[in-house]
Amino acid sequence: MPKQTVAVLFxxxxxEHEVSIISAHQAMDALEVAGYSLLPxxxxxxGAWYAGKDLYNLRQYAMPGFRPETLRDAHRVSxxxxxxxxxxxxxxxxxxxxxxxxxxxxADVFFPVLHGTFGEDGCLQGLFExxxxxxxxxxxxxxxxxxxxxxxxxxxxxxxxxxxxxVWTHRTAYQSAEEAFLSKVEAAxxxxxxxxxxxxxxxxxxxxxxxxxxxxxxxxxAFTFDQRxxxxxxxxxxxxxxxxxxxxxxxxxxxxxxTHEGDLLTFDAKYKSGGKGAKGAGKMSKAGMASxxxxxxxxxxxxxxxxxxxxxAAAFQAVGGHxxxxxDFLLEPDGDTFYVNEINTLPGSLSFYxxxxxxxxxxxxxxxxxxxxxxxxxxxxxxxxxxxxxxLAAARPVA
Amino acid sequence: xxxxFLSIGGLRIRYRREGxxxxxxxxxxxxxxxxxxxxxxxxxxxQFDATAIDFPGHGQSSLPPGPxxxxxxxxxxxxxMDRLELTQPHIVSHSFGGRVTIKLAAYRPERAxxxxxxxxxxxxxxxSARRRLKRLAGMLAGKAERAAVRLAPSSADVxxxxxxxxxxxxxxxxxxxxxxLRQTLRNVIDEDLTPLLPSIRSRCLLIWGDQDQDTPLSxxxxxxxxIPDSRLVVLPGAGHFPYLDQTHKFNLMALRFLRGExxx
Numbered sequence: 323m324p325k326q327t328v329a330v331l332f333x334x335x336x337x338e339h340e341v342s343i344i345s346a347h348q349a350m351d352a353l354e355v356a357g358y359s360l361l362p363x364x365x366x367x368x369g370a371w372y373a374g375k376d377l378y379n380l381r382q383y384a385m386p387g388f389r390p391e392t393l394r395d396a397h398r399v400s401x402x403x404x405x406x407x408x409x410x411x412x413x414x415x416x417x418x419x420x421x422x423x424x425x426x427x428x429a430d431v432f433f434p435v436l437h438g439t440f441g442e443d444g445c446l447q448g449l450f451e452x453x454x455x456x457x458x459x460x461x462x463x464x465x466x467x468x469x470x471x472x473x474x475x476x477x478x479x480x481x482x483x484x485x486x487x488x489v490w491t492h493r494t495a496y497q498s499a500e501e502a503f504l505s506k507v508e509a510a511x512x513x514x515x516x517x518x519x520x521x522x523x524x525x526x527x528x529x530x531x532x533x534x535x536x537x538x539x540x541x542x543x544a545f546t547f548d549q550r551x552x553x554x555x556x557x558x559x560x561x562x563x564x565x566x567x568x569x570x571x572x573x574x575x576x577x578x579x580x581t582h583e584g585d586l587l588t589f590d591a592k593y594k595s596g597g598k599g600a601k602g603a604g605k606m607s608k609a610g611m612a613s614x615x616x617x618x619x620x621x622x623x624x625x626x627x628x629x630x631x632x633x634x635a636a637a638f639q640a641v642g643g644h645x646x647x648x649x650d651f652l653l654e655p656d657g658d659t660f661y662v663n664e665i666n667t668l669p670g671s672l673s674f675y676x677x678x679x680x681x682x683x684x685x686x687x688x689x690x691x692x693x694x695x696x697x698x699x700x701x702x703x704x705x706x707x708x709x710x711x712x713x714l715a716a717a718r719p720v721a
Numbered sequence: 722x723x724x725x726f727l728s729i730g731g732l733r734i735r736y737r738r739e740g741x742x743x744x745x746x747x748x749x750x751x752x753x754x755x756x757x758x759x760x761x762x763x764x765x766x767x768q769f770d771a772t773a774i775d776f777p778g779h780g781q782s783s784l785p786p787g788p789x790x791x792x793x794x795x796x797x798x799x800x801x802m803d804r805l806e807l808t809q810p811h812i813v814s815h816s817f818g819g820r821v822t823i824k825l826a827a828y829r830p831e832r833a834x835x836x837x838x839x840x841x842x843x844x845x846x847x848x849s850a851r852r853r854l855k856r857l858a859g860m861l862a863g864k865a866e867r868a869a870v871r872l873a874p875s876s877a878d879v880x881x882x883x884x885x886x887x888x889x890x891x892x893x894x895x896x897x898x899x900x901x902l903r904q905t906l907r908n909v910i911d912e913d914l915t916p917l918l919p920s921i922r923s924r925c926l927l928i929w930g931d932q933d934q935d936t937p938l939s940x941x942x943x944x945x946x947x948i949p950d951s952r953l954v955v956l957p958g959a960g961h962f963p964y965l966d967q968t969h970k971f972n973l974m975a976l977r978f979l980r981g982e983x984x985x
């Protein structure tokens with residue numbers, strides 16, 4: 323059987339750009355070991371796409387002033403929404419010199435390893451749908467729901483899952499009635515509360531507040547990251563438990579418990595922890611999400627772990643998940659009550675460390691994901707999207 | 722018995738053993754020790770019964786009683802395998818550990834499972850221009866010394882002092898650090914194991930860095946050509962320690978091979 327080519331997309335217009343680069347290199351390692359040939363596609367912070375073998379080299383991204391256009395095998399391209407083209411389109415100004423021979427770049431399967439905006443939120447998935455290519459992971463709706471904390475709370479609640487209540491508002495609405503919203507929050511929950519931008523992951527812009535003034539500041543910060551902000555009751559002394567799901571059919575990994583200082587897992591703790599003590603701040607931690615301090619399996623009772631795994635699977639199904647996700651839970655100090663906090667449809671490091679601990683090596687995991695993508699695409703081909711009848715030809719002329 | 726010492730032929734040999742599953746034995750390179758394999762050892766121990774050892778004269782194991790040859794290291798390793806009841810382990814070997822593994826696989830095929838060689842020694846690398854120049858310089862210096870000493874015996878002392886100054890530039894780092902093992906290292910390096918390669922019957926995975934200066938990629942290519950059931954994987958950008966240079970990929974590849982999911 324000829325080797326399948328997998329295009330791995332990473333970087334992107336997101337605050338999690340660097341994390342994505344690390345996750346993607348881990349995924350590319352696994353794909354190559356599993357026997358796929360690779361087409362790395364790097365999306366820079368402005369949204370430009372570059373494709374070519376030379377982009378698979380983690381070290382170069384740590385260099386200050388790295389410019390992908392200077393690499394020999396890296397070409398400025400884009401994916402056309404026209405399903406008939408079936409090759410990446412070269413940028414009109416992307417030629418490299420007079421003797422440049424434009425390569426034909428295409429892949430059998432597209433594998434987005436992008437976190438956050440424009441990669442994990444359904445935008446890119448929409449482009450894949452238009453281009454009619456098989457792609458790994460959640461579809462448009464599940465991705466969009468996974469990035470929308472307010473919407474996913476509704477979906478989880480309807481699926482009978484435990485979630486924390488929230489009060490939310492829109493930036494313009496808040497600006498016109500600031501005090502009214504603050505009072506609404508205070509009427510709903512006692513302090514401390516937590517303010518979160520609706521759509522960001524990686525704990526960015528999230529603050530805990532114990533007074534009206536702190537809440538005001540926290541909302542100002544949160545609104546710089548998103549148009550909608552939600553406020554919920556802050557749990558005191560809680561623990562986090564995460565569980566990864568692959569599917570369909572949904573299958574749960576072992577649970578993990580991240581361990582860290584303070585009440586919130588901050589962006590720094592999540593992604594910069596590997597860099598401490600290393601050669602200065604410029605050094606990139608190769609381990610990414612996998613390097614975070616954590617306990618695997620989570621030190622919780624077997625029945626609780628099973629309940630959490632069941633809820634994680636139900637949350638995955640509630641958003642219509644596909645491929646891989648990680649569902650994060652908040653566990654009350656009583657060690658028994660828990661809430662679904664959020665679902666990540668493109669989790670950091672693809673949660674491979676959880677699957678390794680569940681007896682599924684990373685190379686087997688990526689094979690499963692690629693096969694799943696091909697199968698979903700085959701299934702969707704069996705759905706009719708247009709009719710062969712030309713309704714206009716049968717209609718009587720209007721004039 | 723997770724870690725400790727075993728007495729083999731009067732020598733104290735340190736070993737470390739962790740994990741459950743099929744047995745894997747890890748043999749380090751010259752100047753290395755159990756610790757050299759740290760990240761790889763942990764990865765392997767998560768799925769296998771992993772054992773790493775300090776070769777005699779390395780790490781915390783005692784020195785060999787005299788100048789040894791590769792076959793002495795092999796005998797010692799086989800004794801150790803008996804003591805630890807490793808009947809037919811898979812073997813992961815780096816650099817000098819590769820020499821011992823080649824001999825083991827050629828002479829005692831029933832004791833060798835799957836073999837992962839990385840930056841393995843055993844095939845004499847083609848002498849680089851630099852190495853040839855050094856060898857020529859050493860030879861000329863020797864000739865000059867003998868001639869001068871014949872003419873003026875008092876110059877012997879001057880030459881000895883000169884030699885101490887120049888020698889570090891001509892000898893390999895391993896040789897300089899070898900201390901009491903210098904003659905052993907000489908014996909080891911002088912032995913070309915290429916003729917044994919075609920008799921290796923085990924399935925082999927060879928992992929090489931294309932930037933390897935000590936056992937250049939050509940050594941890996943020779944091994945791949947001569948070992949019947951072998952696959953060569955080149956890691957671009959990696960040097961003589963591919964399992965440290967590209968740990969994540971190396972570990973994934975090693976585990977896949979050891980599990981037997983790898984088509985050679």
